[in-house]
Amino acid sequence: MTLLGPKLAAAKLAGAATRAAGRGGGTSLPGRMLLRLEPEAITELAGRLPGGSIVISATNGKTTTAAMASAVLERTGARLVHNRAGANMAGGVASALLAAAGRGGRMDGDTGLFEVDEFWLPRVVTALHPRALLLGNLFRDQLDRYGELEAIADRWAEVVKRQERLVLNADDPLVADLGRNINGVKSFPSAPESGVAKKDLTPLYFGIDDDSLALPELQHAADSKHCRRCGHAYAYDAAYLAHLGHYHCPNCGQRRPDPQVVATDVRLEGVRSARFRLQTPAGEARVALPLPGLYNVYNALGAAALGLALDVPLADVVAGLEHVSAAFGRAEVIRAGDRDLVLLLVKNPAGANEVLRTMTLEDGQLDILGLLNDRTADGHDISWVWDADFELLAPRLRAMTCGGTRAAELAVRMKYAGADPAALAVEHDLGRALDTALRGGEGPLYALPTYTALLELRELLSRRGWTSRYWEQ
Numbered sequence: 001m002t003l004l005g006p007k008l009a010a011a012k013l014a015g016a017a018t019r020a021a022g023r024g025g026g027t028s029l030p031g032r033m034l035l036r037l038e039p040e041a042i043t044e045l046a047g048r049l050p051g052g053s054i055v056i057s058a059t060n061g062k063t064t065t066a067a068m069a070s071a072v073l074e075r076t077g078a079r080l081v082h083n084r085a086g087a088n089m090a091g092g093v094a095s096a097l098l099a100a101a102g103r104g105g106r107m108d109g110d111t112g113l114f115e116v117d118e119f120w121l122p123r124v125v126t127a128l129h130p131r132a133l134l135l136g137n138l139f140r141d142q143l144d145r146y147g148e149l150e151a152i153a154d155r156w157a158e159v160v161k162r163q164e165r166l167v168l169n170a171d172d173p174l175v176a177d178l179g180r181n182i183n184g185v186k187s188f189p190s191a192p193e194s195g196v197a198k199k200d201l202t203p204l205y206f207g208i209d210d211d212s213l214a215l216p217e218l219q220h221a222a223d224s225k226h227c228r229r230c231g232h233a234y235a236y237d238a239a240y241l242a243h244l245g246h247y248h249c250p251n252c253g254q255r256r257p258d259p260q261v262v263a264t265d266v267r268l269e270g271v272r273s274a275r276f277r278l279q280t281p282a283g284e285a286r287v288a289l290p291l292p293g294l295y296n297v298y299n300a301l302g303a304a305a306l307g308l309a310l311d312v313p314l315a316d317v318v319a320g321l322e323h324v325s326a327a328f329g330r331a332e333v334i335r336a337g338d339r340d341l342v343l344l345l346v347k348n349p350a351g352a353n354e355v356l357r358t359m360t361l362e363d364g365q366l367d368i369l370g371l372l373n374d375r376t377a378d379g380h381d382i383s384w385v386w387d388a389d390f391e392l393l394a395p396r397l398r399a400m401t402c403g404g405t406r407a408a409e410l411a412v413r414m415k416y417a418g419a420d421p422a423a424l425a426v427e428h429d430l431g432r433a434l435d436t437a438l439r440g441g442e443g444p445l446y447a448l449p450t451y452t453a454l455l456e457l458r459e460l461l462s463r464r465g466w467t468s469r470y471w472e473q
Contacts, residue, residue: 004038004041008034011030012030012099015030030094030095031087041097045098051111052111052131053128054111058138059139060347063086071324072316074320081099081112088115093114093124114128119155121155133166135156135169137175137244149174167205167306168205169301170205171241172224179205204308209262212266214245215240223242232249241350242350270292270358270359274291278317278318287318339444341445349384352390356390364443366396367445368400370400370414371407371447372385372402372410373452397419400424400425402433403426404450407426407433431460
């Protein structure tokens with residue numbers, strides 16, 4: 001502990017210098033420096049948290065799910081150490097722990113809650129030894145960085161074998177499959193060989209059961225279409241979101257596990273909210289979610305299942321979900337002059353499709369600011385825009401301004417989607433793109449940025465003094 005102290009001080013000083021120089025928020029660099037100075041820092045600092053750590057990972061929705069889980073857990077009085085800014089690689093987790101580390105080895109918090117990048121999950125979980133792990137989904141995302149989904153699923157399969165409490169999405173075939181070989185009551189890995197300490201390691205599954213939401217066919221952006229046991233194509237009885245739904249293998253009989261935490265009677269209310277009935281082993285309740293879209297219903301189900309797995313009372317689970325605020329850029333609302341600017345992050349086909357699907361529930365024509373970047377954090381390969389169903393959006397456009405490093409390519413995609421060329425404008429400068437999009441319309445302006453474009457847009461909005469607000473309920 002004494003030897004770690006100077007390293008903590010040096011890393012904190014580096015973070016303060018970064019923020020003072022205006023070179024970022026210090027959400028990753030201090031942690032990266034700390035890990036260079038002390039490779040075991042995550043294990044050391046997390047070990048000081050009496051409530052242990054909880055980990056959430058997914059391709060889409062982990063930031064929002066973590067925000068929901070935070071709202072649920074804080075109802076129980078938990079003081080969380082949480083990487084709220086979304087820095088979810090090892091450096092970001094280390095930075096969150098570093099920020100909570102006080103003098104004398106004390107931590108400002110008792111429980112760790114960390115969203116973790118899907119590729120970094122094995123390394124970070126090994127360091128954290130979490131008492132609960134939630135895995136939400138696996139979608140095609142940044143193939144130039146991560147490779148195929150099966151490779152990530154194989155890495156995750158090794159991780160889940162060592163977990164005490166495991167929460168899985170039954171509607172995602174790849175994720176659900178991870179729990180098939182660990183069912184039953186087994187000795188917890190740290191238990192004595194005598195087997196005196198036993199733990200029920202059966203995963204807690206969550207999913208949706210609502211035929212009114214089923215798509216007429218599997219979407220083009222669906223990724224996991226084949227049975228991992230025999231390789232045969234899955235048959236879908238209901239497809240809800242990309243490859244998420246009710247599925248079975250006609251060849252070997254493998255099928256979706258029966259979830260214990262279920263959403264039924266789902267009502268999607270445009271970009272404002274969603275409602276559903278939550279069915280759990282602890283009882284049923286209606287949930288009025290102040291966030292939009294089916295994707296957020298899935299996020300809420302994951303957070304609810306995680307809370308229940310951690311013995312949070314159902315009433316606290318529901319109260320937490322109903323009082324959650326939009327995570328950074330995920331249906332966040334900014335007052336931009338005399339208009340509301342709704343930030344809806346899009347970063348891969350599955351996520352973009354659900355944003356587009358949600359927007360079509362709004363009345364009237366739409367004003368759009370599309371920002372397509374191809375920086376490292378976005379993925380250099382932007383071909384994914386051709387798999388996103390922008391055809392849903394094209395008939396509803398009043399005007400769309402295309403910006404970002406690949407603004408012209410986004411405009412071409414919209415033309416092929418059927419958008420009126422007269423409704424499209426291309427503007428590479430972010431400030432001018434925002435001003436163009438805001439001009440000449442009324443009502444909300446919907447911004448669809450990729451990740452780095454979202455960061456750049458939020459920085460611009462902050463410089464202009466435009467701050468967040470949320471939909472009035």
